[in-house]
Amino acid sequence: MRWRSFKSFLLTLMICGSGLAEDVRVTGAPATPDFLKSVLQAEGWNHWPARSLAPGESWKSPSGDRVINLDWVPPEPIIVALSDHPEKVERRGGLFFGGLTPYRTLLFQYYHLGKLVGAAPHLTLVVQNSGSEPAVIHLQQGIGNTSLDYFSSGHTNNVRWFAAVRDNLGVFKTIPPGQTVELFHQPLPLEQVVSGTLGLTQTRGAPLSFALVARPNLTEQLSLNNLLKQEDVHSRGFYPVPEQWVRRHYSPGQDPLHIAIGAVRQQTFSGVRELRGDYGVTYRADLTLSNPGSSSRQVELVFVPRGGAATGTFTVNGEIVEVPIVKAFEERVFFRTELPPHSTRDLVLKTIPEGASSYPVRIVVREGKS
Numbered sequence: 001m002r003w004r005s006f007k008s009f010l011l012t013l014m015i016c017g018s019g020l021a022e023d024v025r026v027t028g029a030p031a032t033p034d035f036l037k038s039v040l041q042a043e044g045w046n047h048w049p050a051r052s053l054a055p056g057e058s059w060k061s062p063s064g065d066r067v068i069n070l071d072w073v074p075p076e077p078i079i080v081a082l083s084d085h086p087e088k089v090e091r092r093g094g095l096f097f098g099g100l101t102p103y104r105t106l107l108f109q110y111y112h113l114g115k116l117v118g119a120a121p122h123l124t125l126v127v128q129n130s131g132s133e134p135a136v137i138h139l140q141q142g143i144g145n146t147s148l149d150y151f152s153s154g155h156t157n158n159v160r161w162f163a164a165v166r167d168n169l170g171v172f173k174t175i176p177p178g179q180t181v182e183l184f185h186q187p188l189p190l191e192q193v194v195s196g197t198l199g200l201t202q203t204r205g206a207p208l209s210f211a212l213v214a215r216p217n218l219t220e221q222l223s224l225n226n227l228l229k230q231e232d233v234h235s236r237g238f239y240p241v242p243e244q245w246v247r248r249h250y251s252p253g254q255d256p257l258h259i260a261i262g263a264v265r266q267q268t269f270s271g272v273r274e275l276r277g278d279y280g281v282t283y284r285a286d287l288t289l290s291n292p293g294s295s296s297r298q299v300e301l302v303f304v305p306r307g308g309a310a311t312g313t314f315t316v317n318g319e320i321v322e323v324p325i326v327k328a329f330e331e332r333v334f335f336r337t338e339l340p341p342h343s344t345r346d347l348v349l350k351t352i353p354e355g356a357s358s359y360p361v362r363i364v365v366r367e368g369k370s
Contacts, residue, residue: 024067025172027138030054031069035169040067042184073168074138074201075105077242082280083110084355085236085272086229089188089214090115093225095123096212096236098270100137100202107242109280110212111154111195111355114188118216121188125198126222128209129175135205139183140170144195144355146187151311151325154355157195158313161352162320170199175208180222188214195355197280228272235279237271244278247286248365252297252339256366259285261351262359277359280352287347287365291339300368301335301349308358315350328358336368 024043028035030052036059040048047061055071083096089112100106114121129135142161144153164170175181186194202208213222244264250257261283266275275281291297303312303323312323316335326332339345353359 024065026053026067026069027072027074027168027170028053028055028069029168031169032167035167036067039171070172072138074140074170074199075103077105077107077199077282079104079238079240080107080242080280081109081238082235082275083108083212084112084234084279086227086232087111087234088113088115088232089121089227091227092116092213092215092220092223093227094211094213094223095227097224097226098210098238100127100200100208100210102202102204102207105199105201107280107282108198108200109157109196109352109355111157111193111279112188112214113150114190114192114194116188116214116216117190120217121190122215122218123186123188123194124213124215124218124222125183126180126211126213127173127175127183128180129177129205130209131206132177133205134177135175135208136203137173137175137183137208138170138199138201138203139173140164140199141184142197143186146189146192146194148192150193150356151309151354153193153195154357155311155313155322157197158352158354159320159322161197162313162315162350165199166315166318166320172203175205183210185218193356197352233273233276235268235271235273235275237268237273237275239266239268239275239281241266241281243282243284245284245286247288249288249290250299250365251290251292252299252367253293256364259363259365261361261363262353278353279355279359283351283353285347285349285363287349288344289337289339289347289365290344291341294341296341297339298368299337299339300333300366302364302366303332303334304329304362304364305358306360306362310357310359310361311354312351312357312361313354315348317348331364333368
């Protein structure tokens, strides 16, 4: 117990910024070479590890700089936020404004279409520390393809987000006292869609303010005027339930089981529109499949859009499963499992409604053909 307490104490010191100034602190189970390269390149490094770093490992560059993979997992999100208003970004200014407090993880998703003309249109996430002490944020990201194909951006966003969560990939960022830091930038090309999901966990310091800002050129000063469009029906705001959860039981031979995804319309308590389609909200279904009979039976999971074409990304017991574009009321089987006689199998199914897709959709659990 004493050793565990000492390890926890050391970990807390590292998270709170006691390491050397040149240290880069990440998480990952493991932190993969591609992930480390992307993080360290963004920090201006010219060298990075050629192998994965396990939790607790560190690596020192030829110049003496060090990257540390901390054995730490962020808390589950307690709130979700969506930036999709105005969906079409036609002017410079603020698309979303919010705040962070220590250890209250925020799941933040954005989806926007570039209409802003300029030399290098970008979205920028800025964080302001008005306190007198440094603040630290743990950042996880799932950034979709910037694309003319609206479905592609929303779909790849979710695929990369679930991969980042599965592997616990994240980086710690320090916000000096009294300063505003541009945490990351993303190009916003004309007529193309950008979509991303961020997990933001503050681990140290006084409460922080943040904003997602559009500007035509990165050299231009930030403009924090609030971009609003009365006729735009898309959502923007904080929504109180980051996860919808159900538990269901199914046996072959029963009537098919239907699970709705994206059917709850949460009201914003700080924003401009209700959340239609539950974009950004994680759906979890704990399924118990049982076969009481004396012969093997098959069970399948089917993706059925209800209002228009949709794509999907699921994790089934941690494995990522992708569903390509499916038209309204068409069926796409995305998972099958064989149940031996007198057996039971538990499945944990997770998904997030995808930008550009028409939600709600239904997941049908039914007997398949062996």
